[in-house]
Amino acid sequence: MFIEIRALSKSYQVGATKIYALRGLSFDLDEGKFYVVLGPSGSGKTTLLNILGGIDKPDLGRVIVGGENVTALNSKALTNYRRRKLGFVFQFYNLVNSLTVLENVLSTKYLAQDGLEPREVLETVGMWEHKDKFPFELSGGEQQRVAIARAVVKNPALMLCDEPTGALDYENAKVVLKLLENVNKKYETTIILATHNTAISRMSHKILRLRSGELVEYADNPLPIPAEEVIW
Ligand SMILES: Nc1ncnc2c1ncn2[C@@H]1O[C@H](COP(=O)(O)OP(=O)(O)OP(=O)(O)O)[C@@H](O)[C@H]1O
Ligand SMILES: [Mg+2]
Structure with a gap:
């Protein structure tokens, strides 16, 4: 099993109140699949992705990714x-504004041990001809394509995408979905995409639906549709 999540709980103390963001999640995920985590605002999607990504720590439970017990790692091991x-792909791109497109991609490539060729990846996302531009010279859709290239160039085992189309118009959102579909197929990267957009889940291999921090649906999608057929 590529990802094993057991009895995962997370709460936040806000003043005198405790907010339960995740309430005892347990599930498994396979390698090389495209997963969509669905749920309304506040259902725990970002919290789940952040814990999987080693950005946040659970109160209880275990997360194993590719044989590594993420919940037991110290901060240095987590960085590694x-x-x-x-x-990672976020809603608001998170590019380094003082670096060009190519430099943005190089800056993450060097973190990985066996990264891909920046040129190949920038060509895949259709941004090679913009390689010398700075982020402020790009549209939102173009910035998100560079953000995807920054994630993909590391050839990661797992890509975590938190509302990657949330700030984009319909056309650009579709381009981004098509790219993620392509990355999943071409590099067999496991992708977990969090969204509140139900339509997007139709392109996934499995739908994980959260409601108030609980997993209320964990369903295979036997016929994932191509990204271009996703409409909303
Ligand atoms: N750092 C924090 N401090 C306090 N409460 C938090 C924190 N992060 C998340 N929460 C709370 O935990 C719950 C789950 O939040 P989370 O961000 O995971 O939801 P989400 O499904 O990603 O929502 P959205 O669709 O709006 O992004 C919410 O009630 C939220 O207010
Ligand atoms: Mg969120």
């Missing part, structure tokens, strides 16, 4: 885990 195994 993030650098070597993971690619």
Whole structure:
């Protein structure tokens, strides 16, 4: 099993109240699949991705990714885990504004042990001809394509995408979904994409639906549709 999650719980203390973001999740995920985590705002999607990504710590439970017990790692080992195994894509791109497109990609490539060729990856996302531009010279959709290239160039075992289309218009959102589909197929990268957009889940191999921090649906999608057929 590539990812094993057992009895995962996370709460946040806000003043006098305790907020339960995740309430005892347990599930397994296979390598090389495209997963969509669905759920309304506040259901725990980001919390789950952050714990999987070693950015946040659970109160209880265990997370194993590729044989590595993420919940038992110290902060140095966690940094290594993030650098070597993971690619992140966020809603608001998170590019380094003072670096060009190519430099942005090089800056994550060097973190990985067996990264891909920056040129190949930038060509895959259709941004090679923009390689010398700075992020402020790009549209939102173009910035997100560079953000995907930064994640993909590391050839990560796992890509965590938190609302990657959340800030994009329909056309650009579709381009990003198509790219992620392509990355999943071409590099067999396991992708976990969090969204509140139900339509997107139709392209996944499995749907994980969260409600108030609980897993209320864990269903195979026997006929994932191509990204271009996802409409909303
Ligand atoms: N750092 C934090 N401090 C306090 N509460 C938090 C923190 N992070 C998340 N929460 C709370 O935990 C719950 C789950 O939040 P989370 O961000 O995981 O939801 P989400 O499904 O990603 O929502 P959205 O679709 O709005 O991004 C919410 O009630 C949220 O307010
Ligand atoms: Mg979120």
